[in-house]
Each structure stands twice: as structure tokens, then as C-alpha cells.
Amino acid sequence: MDEQTYLAGYQRRDFLSPLVTVDAVLFTYHNETLHVLLAERAEHPEKGKWGLPGGFVDEAQDKTLEDTVLRKLREKTGVTPPYIEQLCTVGNGQRDKRGWSVTVCYTALIAMQACEKQINTVNSVRWIPLDEAENMTLAFDHQLLIR
Numbered sequence: 001m002d003e004q005t006y007l008a009g010y011q012r013r014d015f016l017s018p019l020v021t022v023d024a025v026l027f028t029y030h031n032e033t034l035h036v037l038l039a040e041r042a043e044h045p046e047k048g049k050w051g052l053p054g055g056f057v058d059e060a061q062d063k064t065l066e067d068t069v070l071r072k073l074r075e076k077t078g079v080t081p082p083y084i085e086q087l088c089t090v091g092n093g094q095r096d097k098r099g100w101s102v103t104v105c106y107t108a109l110i111a112m113q114a115c116e117k118q119i120n121t122v123n124s125v126r127w128i129p130l131d132e133a134e135n136m137t138l139a140f141d142h143q144l145l146i147r
Helices: 003-009 065-077 112-120
Strands: 019-030 033-040 054-056 085-092 101-109 125-129
Touching: 019 065, 019 112, 033 065, 054 065, 065 101, 112 125
Parallel strands: 019 101
Antiparallel strands: 019 033, 019 054, 033 125, 085 101
């Protein structure tokens, strides 16, 4: 069998696949304090908890993981950082109640003045001092991701 024939008969759904998401750890420095951007979850699971802005890869819209994280930041916070860098990848069967999950975590340092206007237009998004965020009960494993 050649590769073309193999691929024509390949059934992606024959294999269990993990949930694939991205999360953004955005930092700003304001009043001599490091802050992290958090969003309150509007839907289950973890509804009402604060967490990092992020979400699922959309194969129809996103050509790359970076496209995904930038899209999710725009949708959830209105912020588009001028530069964003992949920080880490975390995956296991405990991080999300919906199933085995992999997240690709991105980070950026952004000036508060550059995004303050956008942040103020979104009800459930806030810059939280990092030391305060480290003591909050965040959604999923986001506590580990901000460290």
C-alpha cells in the first residue's frame, strides 16, 4: 500500500485525541507591582472562577497555535499583544474535567496603557497583582501556569 492509499483510508476518529487548547499568561507592570491578566469564566466547567484567557483550537479558523491564542485574546479581552512567545506545553488527564487535555501556554509582557481602554470595556477581565493571583483558586491548573 502506498502512502496516498493509506491516507485516503485513514480515520482520524479511530484514535482518541486529547482536547487541545491555548492559554495566555499576560503580564504588566503597574505601580511597582507585577500583574497578570485574568478572565472570569462565563460557562461550565469552572463557571464563575477566574482563569487565564484562552480556549480551544478551531481547525477551520486557525492556521497555527499562535493564531489561536491571538484570536482567543481578541475575543475574550480585546487585547492583541505586540509580541507573544510560547512558554510551555502541559497535558494530562486531570487538568480538565471534560477529558485528557493539552494546553500550549503563551506569555507576553504588555504595557498597561497600551490595553487599558480595551480591558475596561470587558466586564469580566481584570489585571490582578501576581501575588494576589497566586493565592486565588483559579480555574483548571492555571495556578501552576502563572508560576
